[in-house]
Amino acid sequence: MTLSRSRRWFLLLLGGLLAATLLATAAAMAAGAGAPARTADPLPSWNPGAARDGIVRFVRQTTDPASPRFVPPAERIATFDQDGTLWVEQPVYPQVRFILEKVPGAVTTRQELERLAATALSGMPLDTFKADVRQWLATARHPRWQRPYTELTYQPMQELLGYLRANAYKTYMVTGGGQDFVRVYAEEVYGIPPEQVIGSAGATRYGYDSSGRPFLTKEPRLLLNDNDAGKPEGIQLMIGRRPIAAFGNSTGDRQMLEYTKAGDGARLAMLVLHDDARREYAYGPALGLPDTKVGPFTQGLHDEAGRQGWIVISMKNDWKRIFAFER
Amino acid sequence: MTLSRSRRWFLLLLGGLLAATLLATAAAMAAGAGAPARTADPLPSWNPGAARDGIVRFVRQTTDPASPRFVPPAERIATFDQDGTLWVEQPVYPQVRFILEKVPGAVTTRQELERLAATALSGMPLDTFKADVRQWLATARHPRWQRPYTELTYQPMQELLGYLRANAYKTYMVTGGGQDFVRVYAEEVYGIPPEQVIGSAGATRYGYDSSGRPFLTKEPRLLLNDNDAGKPEGIQLMIGRRPIAAFGNSTGDRQMLEYTKAGDGARLAMLVLHDDARREYAYGPALGLPDTKVGPFTQGLHDEAGRQGWIVISMKNDWKRIFAFER
Numbered sequence: 103m104t105l106s107r108s109r110r111w112f113l114l115l116l117g118g119l120l121a122a123t124l125l126a127t128a129a130a131m132a133a134g135a136g137a138p139a140r141t142a143d144p145l146p147s148w149n150p151g152a153a154r155d156g157i158v159r160f161v162r163q164t165t166d167p168a169s170p171r172f173v174p175p176a177e178r179i180a181t182f183d184q185d186g187t188l189w190v191e192q193p194v195y196p197q198v199r200f201i202l203e204k205v206p207g208a209v210t211t212r213q214e215l216e217r218l219a220a221t222a223l224s225g226m227p228l229d230t231f232k233a234d235v236r237q238w239l240a241t242a243r244h245p246r247w248q249r250p251y252t253e254l255t256y257q258p259m260q261e262l263l264g265y266l267r268a269n270a271y272k273t274y275m276v277t278g279g280g281q282d283f284v285r286v287y288a289e290e291v292y293g294i295p296p297e298q299v300i301g302s303a304g305a306t307r308y309g310y311d312s313s314g315r316p317f318l319t320k321e322p323r324l325l326l327n328d329n330d331a332g333k334p335e336g337i338q339l340m341i342g343r344r345p346i347a348a349f350g351n352s353t354g355d356r357q358m359l360e361y362t363k364a365g366d367g368a369r370l371a372m373l374v375l376h377d378d379a380r381r382e383y384a385y386g387p388a389l390g391l392p393d394t395k396v397g398p399f400t401q402g403l404h405d406e407a408g409r410q411g412w413i414v415i416s417m418k419n420d421w422k423r424i425f426a427f428e429r
Numbered sequence: 430m431t432l433s434r435s436r437r438w439f440l441l442l443l444g445g446l447l448a449a450t451l452l453a454t455a456a457a458m459a460a461g462a463g464a465p466a467r468t469a470d471p472l473p474s475w476n477p478g479a480a481r482d483g484i485v486r487f488v489r490q491t492t493d494p495a496s497p498r499f500v501p502p503a504e505r506i507a508t509f510d511q512d513g514t515l516w517v518e519q520p521v522y523p524q525v526r527f528i529l530e531k532v533p534g535a536v537t538t539r540q541e542l543e544r545l546a547a548t549a550l551s552g553m554p555l556d557t558f559k560a561d562v563r564q565w566l567a568t569a570r571h572p573r574w575q576r577p578y579t580e581l582t583y584q585p586m587q588e589l590l591g592y593l594r595a596n597a598y599k600t601y602m603v604t605g606g607g608q609d610f611v612r613v614y615a616e617e618v619y620g621i622p623p624e625q626v627i628g629s630a631g632a633t634r635y636g637y638d639s640s641g642r643p644f645l646t647k648e649p650r651l652l653l654n655d656n657d658a659g660k661p662e663g664i665q666l667m668i669g670r671r672p673i674a675a676f677g678n679s680t681g682d683r684q685m686l687e688y689t690k691a692g693d694g695a696r697l698a699m700l701v702l703h704d705d706a707r708r709e710y711a712y713g714p715a716l717g718l719p720d721t722k723v724g725p726f727t728q729g730l731h732d733e734a735g736r737q738g739w740i741v742i743s744m745k746n747d748w749k750r751i752f753a754f755e756r
Contacts, residue, residue, distance in 0.1 A: 176622055228665070272624075285669045295503055296669030297599075297624075306665050308658035308684055316687050318665055325652050325666065331635035338555070338633050338645055339652065340667055342612045342623030357635055360643050 144265040146422070147258040153372065153420040156413045157262065160347065160370040165269045171368035173346060175270040180347040180370075181300075181337060181358060182263070184277040184284060186397035187351045187374050188292065190244065190254040192383040195396060197279045200238050213327075216280070220304050224322040228282065228306060231320055235286040249427070252291045256374075257428075258421045259349075263292060266347070274345070276337060277301045278329040278354055282320070300340045302328045333358035346370070352397040356406065363410055371412040375399060378418040381428075471592040473749070474585040480699065480747040483740045484589065487674065487697040492596045498695035500673055502597040507674040507697075508627075508664060508685060509590070511604040511611060513724035514678045514701050515619065517571065517581040519710040522723060524606045527565050540654070543607070547631050551649040555609065555633060558647055562613040576754070579618045583701075583744075584753045586676075590619060593674070601672070603664060604628045605656040605681055609647070627667045629655045660685035673697070679724040683733065690737055698739040702726060705745040708755075 148154040163171040164178065185191035201219040223231060244254055263273050275294050277284055281301030288294040305321040328336045334357050337345065347370040348355070348362035359371040376383050376399070377391065384391045386399030407414055417424065475481040490498040491505065512518035528546040550558060571581055590600050602621050604611055608628030615621040632648040655663045661684050664672065674697040675682070675689035686698040703710050703726070704718065711718045713726030734741055744751065 176616070179624075281666075281669070289503070297506075297667065299669065303666060306662050308661045308688070316661070316684070316691050318661065334635045334643070334645065335633050339608075339630060340624065342608070342626065357643070361635070364643050 144268065145258065145261050147261055149420055149422050151420055153413055153415045156370065156372070157265070160368060161265065161269050164346065164368045173368060177343065177346065178266075178269070178271040179274065179341060179343060179345040180266050180271045181274045181276040181333075181345040181349070181362070182259070183333075183350040183352075183355045183358070184275055184279055185351075186376065187349055187355070188255055188259050188275075189251065190382065191397050192376075192385070192394070193245070193396070195279065196242075196244075196251040197283050199242065200235065200283070203238070204234075216302065217324075219280075220320075220322045220324065223320045226320050228318040228320060231282060232286050235283055239287055247425075252287055253427060254425065255291060256417075256421070257423055257426045259374075260292070260426070262349075263294070267293065271347070272298065274337075274341065275299045275301070276328065276333050276348075276358060278327075278332075280304075281326075281328070300326075300328060300336045302326060302332075303336075329354045331357045334361035337361070348372075349374070351376070351399065353400055353403050354397075356403060359412055360406075360410070363412070371410065372415055373399070373403070373407055373412055374415045375417065377416055378421075378424070381424050382417055471595065472585065472588050474588055476747055476749050478747055480740055480742045483697065483699070484592070487695060488592065488596050491673065491695045500695060504670065504673065505593075505596070505598040506601065506668060506670060506672040507593050507598045508601045508603040508660075508672040508676070508689070509586070510660075510677040510679075510682045510685070511602055511606055512678075513703065514676055514682070515582055515586050515602075516578065517709065518724050519703075519712070519721070520572070520723070522606070523569075523571075523578040524610050526569065527562065527610070530565070531561075543629065544651075546607075547647075547649045547651060550647045553647050555645040555647060558609060559613050562610055566614055574752075579614055580754060581752065582618060583748070584750055584755075585748045586701075587619070587753070589676075590621070594620065598674070599625065601664075601668065602626045602628070603655065603660050603675075603685060605654075605659075607631075608653075608655070627653075627655060627663045629653060629659075630663075656681045658684045661688035664688070675699075676701070678703070678726065680727055680730050681724075683730060686739055687733075687737070690739070698737065699742055700726070700730070700734055700739055701742045702744065704743055705748075705751070708751050709744055 145154060145157065163169045164173040166172060182188055185195050198215060201215055205218050205222045239250060239252060242251060243249060244251055247254060266273055273294055275284060275288055275292070275298065279301050281299060281303040284301050285296040285299045288299045289296065303326045305323040305325055306318040307321050308316060308318055310316050326332060326336050326339065333355065344365045345362045346365065346368060348359050349372050350359055351374040363369045363371045375389070376385050377389060378384060385394045387393045388399050388401045388404035472481060472484065490496045491500040493499060509515055512522050525542060528542055532545050532549045566577060566579060569578060570576060571578055574581060593600055600621055602611060602615055602619070602625065606628050608626060608630040611628050612623040612626045615626045616623065630653045632650040632652055633645040634648050635643060635645055637643050653659060653663050653666065660682065664685070671692045672689045673692065673695060675686050676699045677686055678701040690696045690698045702716070703712050704716060705711060712721045714720045715726050715728045715731035
């Protein structure tokens, strides 16, 4: 029942993505004077500008064997935050909505909520948890768009993920969200397999059911808080080498971007700025936008971006469209 | 200095491997009546028998799209223990020798030793630790063969790693050894990149040096004890999906093999039995061989292998040669 629902949802999503791809291709061909598909623009949802140029220049430099900044494929590691970088995080993180349904009551910070959730989920078989997440994703709707959260990924970032992978980059998610949660859908939604999803991670416990069959249950012990300094620490734990490109949108991504940029050779660090209230949301005190508890883009982050050569992506100016379903 | 030494060592190793490959190819061509290279035996160091047949049958079943047991490439995950499975673990684990040079004194169990080492290494920059390991590997010699430990890998297992990868398998190391230690050489020695090395893992701490440059230091806090039940738990933490093939040699690998075999569809679980005192070592109470603290192959493990359909590899009978340097 759960499985057939999630399959139906997956097929719908797949159909939607295929339709979106066909539309995008048709639009690109109409605009691009019939250029053959294999030389089609890999980033059709990006407007010309510093952000798009920075990406294309970086990829060319690192993949051209004649370039002094060439990087061997094994070292082409790119890491992406999720909430606010790959999909919508307002008005509350999608995972927080999921947790609130499991752990009702008055809670304040995300950290506190996750601690409570970890305790509540303790002893739950991992497979049961995954089925719950699948079920929730199939039915939950974003309050503004009335669409599944998995449709609220940013089309320009999806194109960026694909563009990097087409150039032999390994794309990783490095999210403050729960690792077990995000792994349920990351492969279908972003093309990122579970082994390339790093998130806040709790322990599991190995045991046997009554028929002697082994299974894993969730434990309340937190192994990795994958926010702030936890991001480079998690990258070391799970990847063991420094990324050469990193993408975020808030102070929680600061250390990941610093760590990425501090390595030798070609480096790319980018921050998504939410400055488009009409098509998505506008927030972040750095630009005089409202401050929110969710995804803070502070003045300090803005200043550091300038000092360190991180490229700020303006959703309003750099993105031709935000969602695949837009026309 | 350290770097140039490790490079020299790497070039030597590379030269050795190339020479070994050429010799193996020449031998295979002489034996194989001039079969073209691309149909050459992928497992030339394996004798015909149940172990070799089990491997080849499994790979054919899982990679032939017409097979009812076909597995999509994304799910082709194979996990390997290291000590006693991929390289020599007698008379003491190589890493224990490394640690003993850092933490001299009387210590008993491996776990206690690793705790002491974690404390001793606490606060050390990760890059310093890695350089130390490189340096040690370049100079340390095995007491019996007087060769670097990295030459004491099992040639049949190297061929197995390559055979699986040639069939789109992702090969992972899942070792009780230290993750940071093994990652230093796993890519050069086994073709296993750092992100596919899972080991006993300590935390790191993100910080800044006096010039503001970020770096990671080692912390005494153990995140994962990657032995016994810690192996499937570590696999869940780092990969997030169940392997379909697993290889070990001792009770510390039991749960990893159980977990692997308990999934649906084609599964392969194998145990290396050290029964060749002449060419390597013979130990393991299951076959009346001496019991050692290192890599116990107990009667219980042997019985479980029989019940669960795990294939036992006899080093003496199944392996034509053990090391690449043998002639």
